[in-house]
Amino acid sequence: MIVDSHCHLDHFQGAEQEDVVARAKAAGVGIMVTIGTRIGPGAATVREIADRYENVFATVGIHPHNAGEGDVPSVETLLAEADHPKVVGIGESGLDYFYDKAPRPAQQEGFRRHIGAARKSGLPLVIHARDADADIAAILEDEDARGKFPFLLHCFSSGADLARTAVRLGGYVSFSGMLTFPKSDAIRAVAAEVPADRLLVETDSPYLAPVPLRGKRCEPAYVVHTAARLAEVRGLSLSALADLTTGNFRRLFNRAKA
Structure with missing residues (x-):
């Protein structure tokens, strides 16, 4: 079994969504986590998707792109949104200075409040980091000094220092x-360095379809191709890599029982 630790099943509708989930299961993807990007109706949608499928779980939070939409939610609001048996994480939250779709102070305050919710709940925070390595690292350091919290850097495309x-x-x-792309040597170098007990794989579908499926709409079944490339980078068989990353997922996302 392999886990797609980060996908957006709300981008697939109706029968198409059912087909996507079925294809993932047929490919050996035993668990999928569909990720929240807005609270309120957005969080309700991902919770409903998780309820619909036995092997799908959800996270709730506000993507940094959406951090400027109204008031930054309180820690208590985030905890209330996460109070559901199929919600296994907080986020995604973080900083995105590449697109800068929301004011940076709003992104930073939202990030800190999501960290607070992760700390209080014990649920892992799913972190989006793009072109913001220094500020992500500084906030992580500062918040860690206030109290530990579990977290995951998802869809890693940052520098090695942030991973360390x-x-x-x-x-x-x-x-x-992205790990499979021809020009991703720097990402592969980080993937070779990260300790074995801290590695996960994902699709971030419907985005970033891996080689050899570049140009297609990505879906959770495709995580197998990323896992195969990561196995090659690590000098492991695909089966061993799947076992490793699934074990890591279960340790981090320990509310996901499937």
């Missing part, structure tokens, strides 16, 4: 289809 900081603070690192 995350690992030192107890965090995990997840790799998407």
Whole structure:
């Protein structure tokens, strides 16, 4: 079995969503986590998707792109949104200075409040980091000093220093289809360095379809191709890599019982 630790099943509707989940299961993907990007109706949607499928779980939170939409939610609001048996994480939250779709102060305050919710609940925080390595690392360091919290750097595309900081603070690192791209040597170098007990894999579908499926709409079944490339980078068989990353997932997302 393999786990897609980060996908967006709300981008697939109706029968298409059912087909996507079925294809993932046929490919050996035993668990999928569908990720929240907004609270309120957005969180209700991912919870409903998780309830619909036995092997699908959810997270709730506000993506940094959406951090400027109204008031930054309180820790208590985030905890209330996460109070559901199929919700296994907080987020995704973090910082994105590449697109800068929300004011940076709002992104930073939202990030800190999501960290607070992760700390209080014990649920892992799923972190989006793009072109913001220094501020992500600084906030992680500062918040870690206030009290530990579980977290995951998802769809890793940052520098090695951020990965090292995350690992030192107890965090995990997840790799998407970007790992398979021809020009992703730097990401593969980080993937080779991350300790074995901190590795996860994901699709971030419907985005970033891995080689040899570049150009297609990504879906959870494709995580097998990313896992195969990561296995090659680590000098492991695909079966061993699947066992390793599934064990890591279960340790981090310990509310996901399937």
